[in-house]
Amino acid sequence: xxxxxxxxxxxxxxxxxxxxxxxxxxxxxxxxxxxxxxxxxxxxxxxxxxxxxxxxxxxxxxxxxxxxxxxxxxxxxxxxxxxxxxxxxxxxxxxxxxxxxxxxxxxxxxxxxxxxxxxxxxxxxxxxxxxxxxxxxxxxxxxxxxxxxxxxxxxxxxxxxxxxxxxxxxxxxxxxxxxxxxxxxxxxxxxxxxxxxxxxxxxxxxxxxxxxxxxxxxxxxxxxxxxxxxxxxxxxxxxxxxxxxxxxxxxxxxxxxxxxxxxxxxxxxxxxxxxxxxxxxxxxxxxxxxxxxxxxxxxxxxxxxxxxxxxxxxxxxxxxxxxxxxxxxxxxxxxxxxxxxxxxxxxxxxxxxxxxxxxxxxxxxxxxxxxxxxxxxxxxxxxxxxxxxxxxxxxxxxxxxxxxxxxxxxxxxxxxxxxxxxxxxxxxxxxxxxxxxxxxxxxxxxxxxxxxxxxxxxxxxxxxxxxxxxxxxxxxxxxxxxxxxxxxxxxxxx
Numbered sequence: 001x002x003x004x005x006x007x008x009x010x011x012x013x014x015x016x017x018x019x020x021x022x023x024x025x026x027x028x029x030x031x032x033x034x035x036x037x038x039x040x041x042x043x044x045x046x047x048x049x050x051x052x053x054x055x056x057x058x059x060x061x062x063x064x065x066x067x068x069x070x071x072x073x074x075x076x077x078x079x080x081x082x083x084x085x086x087x088x089x090x091x092x093x094x095x096x097x098x099x100x101x102x103x104x105x106x107x108x109x110x111x112x113x114x115x116x117x118x119x120x121x122x123x124x125x126x127x128x129x130x131x132x133x134x135x136x137x138x139x140x141x142x143x144x145x146x147x148x149x150x151x152x153x154x155x156x157x158x159x160x161x162x163x164x165x166x167x168x169x170x171x172x173x174x175x176x177x178x179x180x181x182x183x184x185x186x187x188x189x190x191x192x193x194x195x196x197x198x199x200x201x202x203x204x205x206x207x208x209x210x211x212x213x214x215x216x217x218x219x220x221x222x223x224x225x226x227x228x229x230x231x232x233x234x235x236x237x238x239x240x241x242x243x244x245x246x247x248x249x250x251x252x253x254x255x256x257x258x259x260x261x262x263x264x265x266x267x268x269x270x271x272x273x274x275x276x277x278x279x280x281x282x283x284x285x286x287x288x289x290x291x292x293x294x295x296x297x298x299x300x301x302x303x304x305x306x307x308x309x310x311x312x313x314x315x316x317x318x319x320x321x322x323x324x325x326x327x328x329x330x331x332x333x334x335x336x337x338x339x340x341x342x343x344x345x346x347x348x349x350x351x352x353x354x355x356x357x358x359x360x361x362x363x364x365x366x367x368x369x370x371x372x373x374x375x376x377x378x379x380x381x382x383x384x385x386x387x388x389x390x391x392x393x394x395x396x397x398x399x400x401x402x403x404x405x406x407x408x409x410x411x412x413x414x415x416x417x418x419x420x421x422x423x424x425x426x427x428x429x430x431x432x433x434x435x436x437x438x439x440x441x442x443x444x445x446x447x448x449x450x451x452x453x454x455x456x457x458x459x460x461x462x463x464x465x466x467x468x469x470x471x472x473x474x475x476x477x478x479x480x481x482x483x484x485x486x487x488x489x490x491x492x493x494x
Contacts, residue, residue: 024211024245025244025245025246025250026244026245026246027211027214027244027245028214028238028242028243028244028245029214029215029238029242029243029244029245029248029249030215030217030218030237030238030241030242030243031241031242031243031248032217032218032241033215033216033217033218033249034243034245034248034249034252035218035252036252036256037107037111038107038215038216038249038252039252039253039256039257040100040101040103040104040107040256041104041210042253042254042256042257043100043104043253043256043257043260044097044100044101044104045203046257046260046261047093047096047097047100047260047261047264048097048199048203050089050093050261050264051090051093051094051097051135052196054086054089054090054093055090055191055192055196057086058076058086058087058090059192061075061076061080061083062076062142062188064142064184064185064187064188065181065184065185066144066180066181066183066184067181069142069143069144069184070144070145070276070279070280073087073143073144073275073276074276077273084272084273085268085269085273087273087274088267088268088269088271088272088273088274089264089265089268090139091139091268091273091274092264092267092268092271093264094135094136094139095136095292095293095294096260096263096264097132097135097136098132098133098136098294099294100260101128101129101132102129104125105125105126105129106349108122108125108216109328109345109349110339110342110345110346110349111216111218111219111337111339112216112219112225112336112337112338112339112342113216113337114328114329114332114333115225115329115332115333115334115335115337116225116226116227116230116329116333116334117213117227117230117231118209118213118216118329119329119330119333120209121206121209121210121213122328122329123326123329124202124205124206124209125206126322126325126326127198127202128199128202128203128206130322131195131198131199131202132199133294134190134195135191135195135196135199136292136294136295137155137295138187138190138191138195139191140291140292140295141183141184141187141191142184142187142188142191143274143275143276144184144276144280145275145276145277145278145279145280146277146278146279146280146289147275147277147289147290147291148275148276148280148289149179149280149289150289151289151291151295152173152174152179152183153179154289154302155173156170156173156174156179158314159173161311161314161315162315163315173186174186179280214234214238215245217234217237219337219338219339220337220338221336221338221340221341222336222338222341223337223338224334224335224336225333225334225335225336225337226334227333227334274292290363291363293360296359296360296363296364297356297359297360297363298359299363299366300359300360300362300363300366301313301359302314303363303366303367304362304366379400380396380399380400380405380410380411381410381411381413383411384396384410384411384465384466388462388465389461391457391458391461392458392461392462392465393462394458394461394462395457395458395459395460395461395462395463396462397458398451398455398458398459398462399459399462399463402447402450402451402455402459404421407444408420408421409421409422410422410466418444421463421466422466423466423467423468424463424466424467425463425464425465425466425467425473425474426467426468426471426473426474427474428474429473429474429475430460430464430473430475432474433460433463433464434456434460437451437456437459437460438451438456
């Protein structure tokens with residue numbers, strides 16, 4: 001003990017940390033604020049530290065490449081000692097962190113802690129919530145299983161709808177036109193370096209503001225917040241009814257954090273790790289990817305909304321919600337704090353919770369939007385079979401058998417994941433059709449390994465008949481010039 005004390009004194013003489021640590025530990029808080037309602041911030045910080053520790057351990061084994069990501073997770077699950085447990089703790093820690101941050105935001109809102117002078121503290125809290133959701137989504141992508149692959153495809157599809165910036169956002173997210181190794185590298189950097197770094201900086205600033213401005217006083221009905229008098233009232237409250245955070249207030253934070261850690265470990269032991277499910281395969285289009293629990297409501301919303309409302313909801317919804325959260329402390333920075341005298345605040349929380357809970361529940365059963373029932377519904381419309389050659393009719397059969405209509409509409413029926421093909425031959429030449437079928441492009445996978453040469457020839461022959469009435473199909477003008485030159489050259493030789 002004497003040696004430890006001597007080491008501590010030696011370090012303190014050089015670092016001068018004892019006095020600042022004592023000031024932080026003994027800073028005064030209102031006695032009623034040492035409540036179980038005020039433990040969620042400490043709980044979120046504890047889970048974040050756990051995520052850093054377990055994430056660092058996983059990063060020693062995880063390989064962020066399209067070919068090895070899935071295999072490295074399998075190795076963690078089955079070969080590395082306790083690898084499955086570390087993955088389970090990290091996965092359940094992510095879920096708990098999102099839940100605790102959400103509950104903390106609701107508690108801050110209901111207790112009026114966003115009001116003067118804590119506006120900046122609230123804004124940083126909003127950023128922390130968004131970054132926590134970003135960590136959860138990027139972590140799901142790094143599993144790189146079938147759900148993660150198609151979930152990222154849905155995310156890229158949402159980003160692509162942004163006016164003007166859509167294509168650039170998709171390229172920024174995916175690192176190219178398709179989901180590949182560059183995509184994983186970007187999400188690995190986001191999940192391991194960028195977002196955690198921003199979280200650490202934001203948490204540090206958040207704690208600094210809490211220490212400087214003090215913990216929010218208990219919201220007493222009738223205690224009105226005004227900018228002119230609040231600071232003096234808070235100082236008087238600490239003098240009359242203040243207590244040091246350590247040891248008066250810290251024990252509840254420690255007990256709650258210990259309970260949360262125990263709950264995460266219990267869930268990890270009992271339920272195990274999340275995935276990975278099957279290997280990502282873009283050619284398996286009859287799939288129903290399910291996002292993680294906290295994004296399930298978005299899945300249900302997209303599945304149940306009419307197609308005409310999807311884009312406005314996706315583009316305007318997040319902007320409106322974030323704008324309301326950002327403007328809240330400036331529009332309602334003074335006045336009553338107590339939730340007992342703020343019925344609209346309580347009603348908004350209840351309605352939001354019920355709505356999110358309902359959509360999350362529906363997400364368990366909602367079909368994937370768009371509904372993928374093209375093959376099981378109607379055959380190829382008869383209008384596309386009239387006056388077709390035997391080869392073109394064979395191509396129509398291939399088109400149906402390979403379930404192309406699960407992604408592409410024809411005659412007003414079929415999937416909406418790809419463009420409608422009623423006039424595809426007016427846009428693409430025959431060579432371009434062949435290249436698109438065999439090599440893929442954009443969100444379309446390559447089908448060179450799923451079609452025989454005769455099937456490819458027949459399919460392209462059928463697609464080449466799909467053009468606007470009275471308009472010839474697209475053709476390569478350069479090819480006609482080359483053919484004319486060759487025929488002229490042949491005539492000259494004769």
